[in-house]
Amino acid sequence: MSLLDMVKEAGIIGAGGAGFPTHAKLASKAEYILLNGAECEPLLRVDQQLMAMFPDEIIKGFEAAGRQVSAKKAIIGVKGKHKEVITILEDRIKALKLEEYVEVGVLPDIYPAGDEQVLVYELTGRVVPEAGIPIQVGCVVVNSETALNIYYASMGKAVTEKYVTIAGDVPNRMTVKVPVGTPIMDVLKLSGIENFDDYAVIDGGPMMGPVMTEIGGYITKKNKGFVILKKTHPLIRRKSASKEQAKRINRASCEQCRMCTDMCPRYLLGHATQPHKMMRSLMYAANSNAPNDLEAQKVGQLCCQCNLCELFACPIGLYPKFANNFFREKLAEQGLRYKPNKEVFEARNAREHRLVPSKRLIARIGLHDFDKPAPMTDTSITPETVHIATRQHVGAPAVPVVAVGEHVQAGQLIGKIPEESLGATIHASISGTVTECGNDYIAIRRD
Structure with a gap:
């Protein structure tokens, strides 16, 4: 069986949060394969620890992916501040005799270094076109945990577990491995908090992650971490603003200083995205006699959702x-x-002077006191029942291949990719009996 088939059967998707099926990405041919180990979101700690704990497995999985796409060079992107991780990786690359093919590319400690288009530029000097993807400039990008899963797939192991960081204003900060489908509340309680009435939870990093309106869900292959903060924290209040509130405040207060544009990572890569013009159009939209320039408004589609404009650049908090x-x-x-x-884009000359240091960003969004280690722990969660989502990836939901009452083993295929569709398989994360099987999830009760 080819590596591509192994990856497809294992149900590997982008573990960094995007959730794009990896087998579809590895079906391309590229000049470079890049490993995204930047993990630029504040407080999250998964990738940097996995690279230190499983360097051989990650390097081997990464190399195999590179050979699959016929890449001439494989570059691991790691922030320079992670000196120990860099040393470990470089030593293991040499020990595995892969130094002619795999190398470590040192990234600046900026936000958003983990944005794949920023990563491509930092490691290769190439600029991905507007509304484009890395393969257009000869690059394929995979996440550190994804590379680890590729290695495991080559050993015949499907994706049934996920690493997540628990961080924020909590007694216990940690990174832990849990079965896919574990109740999120079981994971959150590892933080040492039992009653969440006074707390809000951000699903993912504090910059891009949304504030969860319901914390009764289940872990998916895409989850990267949870940031727990008091509901009174300014970041929670900012991220919890309703659409109507945001629209009203924007229309009333924007002075067109264009700081949101001047600091935008995609604008600095030479793209046409200009948030200040979208703010202007929003003000015009309040006036029925104002021009409605659809062509100008289309640049709003180029936003990478990094949230730097809202949480750092705007001087008055719009x-x-x-x-x-x-x-x-x-x-x-x-x-x-x-x-x-x-078709060809070049980074703007001012870019090097407008990069945002991570430490400054963390201080700006009020997380300095919580920017602490979240060490990997051996804490195990053994949920009585798991709920495995059929749609936890980009594309069509998985089609169940099991039925209620059927007994399954951990690692067994329970959902396949629909015919002629983009998608990913799903597997039982525990051994037990199927208790529910629907379009949204498959529930398994532990033996």
């Missing part, structure tokens, strides 16, 4: 990302898409 999304949704309803007017 919501430029909301303005981008407002027009993105409006144009999507009309079936209108942005089309680049050129």
